[in-house]
Amino acid sequence: MTLPVALSGSDVIGQAKTGTGKTLGFGLPLLERVTVPADVEAGRATPDRLTDAPQALIVVPTRELCQQVTNDLLTAGKARNVRVLAIYGGRAYEPQVEALKKGVDVVVGTPGRLLDLAGQRKLDLSHIRVLVLDEADEMLDLGFLPDVERIITMLPAKRQTMLFSATMPGAVISLARRYMSQPTHINATSPDDEGTTVKNTTQFVYRAHSMDKPEMVSRILQAESRGLAMIFCRTKRTAADIAEQLERRGFASGAVHGDLGQGAREQALRAFRNGKVDVLVCTDVAARGIDVEGVTHVINYQSPEEEKTYLHRIGRTGRAGAKGTAITLVDWDDIPRWQLINKALGLNFPDPVETYSTSPHLYEDLGIPAGTKGVLPRAERTRAGLGAEEIEDLGETGGRGRKSAATAPAPREERAPRTPRQRRRTRGGSTVAEDAATVPAPSVEADGDDPAQPRTPRRRRRTRVSLAEGAAEAGVAVAEAPAVAEAPAAPAVEDEQAEAKPRRRRTRAAAPEAVAEAPVATEPEAEPAPRRRRTRAAAPEVVEEAPVAEAKPRRRTRAAAQPAAEAVVDFQTVAVAASVAEPVATRPRRRPRVVKPVVDEVDFQIAPVSEPVTETRPRRRSRAAAKPKTEAVASVSAVAEDAAAPAKPRRRRATTAAKAESAPVSEAVAGEDAAPAKPRRRRARATAAADSAES
Structure with missing residues (x-):
């Protein structure tokens, strides 16, 4: 009819x-309209043509279809020696x-590579007489329509156009x-x-569970009188997975999908045509136009997106009068989609x-x-x-082609998979066996497991620094050190331990001694707290013991514990509680070494009240001054909650000024608020000396 x-x-x-x-249907008329040297010799055309x-262009949607149409046209035009070239990515x-430089009569190609070569002026489309769009419904879809329109604009206005498809x-x-x-x-x-x-x-349409589908497909492929079979999947990942599962089950299977390079795709299709592979798992790239003789079964592993796709999928069987x-x-x-x-x-399968x-x-x-x-x-x-079909080196562009080569999996199998921890320890000089012994816990003997094994300075330094920091700076309890020292140790490492510990003492003396003396300790929580507080600051103990402490304010408060000066103790506790939240300072730790008379200490307690610290402190001073002497002494925790963290200079001034009596407290505050910090401190000391002389 055509x-x-x-x-x-x-x-x-x-x-x-x-x-x-x-x-x-479109190939024979196209070959007749092409002028070749045989026509000139036979007198059917003039040499100027x-x-x-x-002279003819056929645009197809997929690479596999491009190759198939090219082979069909080469077979049909062999008698007239028509030059046909396939151009695809x-x-x-x-x-x-x-x-193209040598001369071509018919070009069959995909839109992307045709536009690429035409843009580089390698492909001349000004002499095209016939344009054919195979699988036209796919070519004129939204995905290919812009490329097809650009190609049509490059063609002569006077030409013959033919569109062919099973669905239109x-x-x-x-x-x-x-x-x-x-x-x-x-x-x-x-x-x-x-x-x-x-x-x-x-x-046949069945409602199947996704976890049972591989088993169902494996049994369907063992049906009687089964020839070649094609399995269609919706996604590339599913196609690759099903092909691998079928291969493990003993079937000769191949895969064709977009994640494979062109060489691997053509290898699988060639093996399928030659009978070396009888199961081809593919996506919809092989659903249109692929004609393979002997396909008896088509399995839709996943439901197609639309009815056109379903028709093209099942159309791979039952071709040219055969049954499928x-x-x-x-x-x-x-x-719902089905x-x-x-x-x-x-169809008659509304409810499978x-x-x-x-x-x-x-x-x-x-x-x-x-x-x-x-x-x-x-x-x-x-x-x-x-594997029996050789893969062709097509000089593929991009990275996907190289990854899809048949020899690509070999280098990945040769490299043993290693975790980042194993790679890091291998750079340090240890082996995988040593990593297995050293990874579970940072034991003390881990550094001296095997003296014969070479230890790089970087790894030895890293282990010792972590132990030192854990024992001295990070506040690790002494009770944890015996657990570290008694952590899993092999019975064969007795002499090595004696040599490993002196190395740690030479590199860093403070931390190993703490670890070495740890096993002697009997009380788990006895000593770590004082060590950490001496390193950080002495302020936390002041909050717990209030007036009785070891720092300079604590000694003064202990000596000044008199009934008449109870209100003064309240101001000292305010200053001490405020200093708890301050950053670590060095001078407050040196001051407790100086012991001063009781009267001086009383004078020093009044200084924090008389000093203008912040906008919020005057309100606390007024409250303390308004209360009676018996109610002036407040709990340290309550005062610490209301007090804000003062700066370093403020805390020093707070611990150096004092007054003797609680009655003139408000007068001292009013008289000394506007005075500078250092002169006020000197006047407070002079007043303290005079008071001591009078007493």
């Missing part, structure tokens, strides 16, 4: 079911550019008329074939029956022998497998 219209030069929109020969530029540019929605037809001139729409159907699917294809079987496994989540597909295509790998009706429908398991018996593993 040949007479296409040979006349008219534009054609051809629609027919899968496997009915659409490639030659000869050119080395392409994933291959090196240089061979394609060299072929009305929206695509109206869109295609923009680029065509009075097209003829030809829809070829058989009189006895009803519906959109091929009559020779038997369809199409099985669709629908998950529970895909039931019901839409079933309604659009007019729930099926598992052990369901009896699965065996009956597909002719699976009883007792079949999910692993192919060794006696039936007769295929050579994917």
Whole structure:
């Protein structure tokens, strides 16, 4: 039906079911319109019509279809010696550019590489006489439409345009008329074939669980009279996973999906055509136009997205009058999507029956022998497998091609996987066996496990610094040191321990001594607290013992514990509590060495009150002054909550000024608020000396 219209030069929109020969429907008229040297010799054309530029262009959506159409046209044009070139991505540019320089009659390509070479002025499209869009509904979809429009703008206005596909929605037809001139729409159907699917294809639809699908597929592949089989998945990851699982179960399987390089994709398809692989797991990149003789079963491992995809998938079987079987496994989540597909295509599977790998009706429908398991018996593993097909070096561009080569997994298997901890310890000079012994706990003997093993300075320094910091600076309890010292130690390391400990003492003396003396301690929590407080500051003990302490304020308070000076003690506790929240200072720790008379201490207690510290402190002073002498002494914790953390100079001034009597406290505060800090401190000391002389 297409040949007479296409040979006349008219534009054609051809629609027919899968496997009915659409490639030659547009290929034969295209080859007739191309002028070759054989036509000039036969007198059918003049020499001026000869050119080395392409005269016909066929645009296809996938690389696999591009290669297949090229092979079909080479076979059909062999008698006239028509030069046909396939241009698609994933291959090196240089061979394609060299072929274009030598001269090409027909170009078959994908949109991306065609635009690339045309933009580089390597491909001349000004002599194109025939344009063919194969799988036109896919080419005019939103994904390819911008590229197709750019290609059409590079072509001559006077040309023949033909569109062919198995599915041609009305929206695509109206869109295609923009680029065509009075097209003829030809829809070829058989009189006895009803519906959109091929009559020779038997369809089964099962509701299956996703965790049981691999087992179901393994048993379906062992059905009687099964030839080649294609399994379609929705995602690339699922396709790779199913191909690997089937290979472990004993099936000769290959994969074709977008994450593979072009060399690996062509290797799998070649092995599938040659019979070395009988199961091809692929995504929808192989759903359109792929024609492989002998495909008897098509399995939809995942439900397709739309009805067009379903038609193209099951169209890989039952081609050219042959019979085939199409099985669709629908998950529970895909039931609404499948019901839409079933309604659009007019099928009889609105509610698929729930099926598992052990369901009896699965065996009956597909002719699976009883007792079949999910692993192919060794006696039936007769295929050579994917490894028997050589992978071709296509000079692939990008990084994906190199990763997909057959030799790529070998380097990954040779390298032993190592964790970051193992790599770090290997750089330090230890082995994996030593890492296993040293990783569980930072024991004391870990540094001296084996004196014969070389220890780098960096690792030895790291271990000792961590021990020193843990024992002296970080406040580690002494009770924890015996646990460290008695931590797992091998019975064979007795002499090594004697040599390891002196090394730690030479490198750092303070921390190892604490660790070495730790086992002698009997009380777990006896000494670590005083050590840490002496390192940080003596203030925390002042809060606990209030007037009785070891620092300078504490000694003065202890000596000045008299009934008449109870209000003065309250001011001292305010100053001490305020100093608790201050940062660590060095001078307050030196001052407690100086012991002064009792009267001086009393004078010093009044200084924090008389000094203007902050905006919030005068309110506390007024409260303390308003209370009676018996109620003036407040708890240290309550005063510490209200007091704000003063600065370092304020705390020093607070511990150096004092008064003798509690009655003139308010007068002293009023008289000394505006005076500077240092002169006030000297006057307070002079007054203290005079008071002591009078007493």
